Amino acid sequence: MASESLTTTGYIKHHLQNLAFGQHPDGHWGFAHSAGEAREMGFWAIHVDTMFWSILLGALFLWLFRKAAQRATSGTPNGLLNFVEWVVEFIDDNVRGSFSGRNPLVAPLALTLFVWVLLQNTMDLVPVDWIPHTTQLLGEHVLGLDPHHVYMKVVPTTDPNATFGMSIGVFLLTLYYSLKMKGPVGFASELTMQPFQANNVILKILFIPVNFFLEFIGLVSKPVSLSLRLFGNLFAGEMIFILIALLYSGGIFWAVLGGVLQWGWAVFHILIVLLQAFIFMVLTVVYLDMAHHEH
């Protein structure tokens, strides 16, 4: 893809830049035309491509599973029904295996997270240039924009904003159920009375800051590691796809090798795509299970 006007670095950076919408420093609202402009927009800029693809895929999941649920029969199920039933049973087995409390929210949440993250990750298997280049052509010929300013990042989970959004949602649920199941006192004592315990009152009070420090790190590291794990895996996968795509600029031999490598990495990446969606789901269930248990 790299032509004379497009350097290797420019190609990589263009692929790693989100389409940001926000307030420019001079006050008007609009799309960022470069990484620097996106940075100047600060906190209130929104990544339109991430939002678009994640909401689209979420809607696809809801539509598909609703359609299957409406058509559910006691007779012989067809292809879609079989697939949906298989996914639901798979989630059901896993939630039963690792969640021991009683909460009707957890299994649907696990199903939603698994399928949604899986669909978002699967966007990584679409060849890296198809959708961004189509968008560039559309932007250039339909909207009359400079193609270098049209950004499109199609994998929502390679944007830390999307993964942090999901993991902070899970974190808030964990806090809510901790407070609900253990009560404020129970939750506070869980944070301050372990792992160091003592029978002496003075020692107990002395241990409170130490325990709180350790437990607080443990508490906050959960959403951070949950989201960074998903982001890191998908970002690395995307990065390697982009680097392999650079081979297409080097003549026929490298292009053929690049095609073979793209295919090979895509096959290997299917494992990561599935595994990371599964791990995100399992860890969510485990964290919620911990929130339901008193020590």
Place this chain on the structure above:
Amino acid sequence: METALLYVAGAVLLGLAGVGVGVGVGVLGARFLEGIARQPELLPMLRTQFFIVMGLVDAIPIIGVAISLYILFAVVGG
């Protein structure tokens, strides 16, 4: 000079990530095989747990790999 340092930084990051994940997944895989050899009937359960833990072990090194590739190809070139 600065470019050279960036190359070294990327290479060290990539190498250490490889060493870390090699040792981690190696130990994990060895224990996994030991477990199967001892009790072959536990294979389905062990395989699931193996993949979960492998995903956990994999996470930090793969972030390191991503950042090192970014340094080597995007930061140095620009």
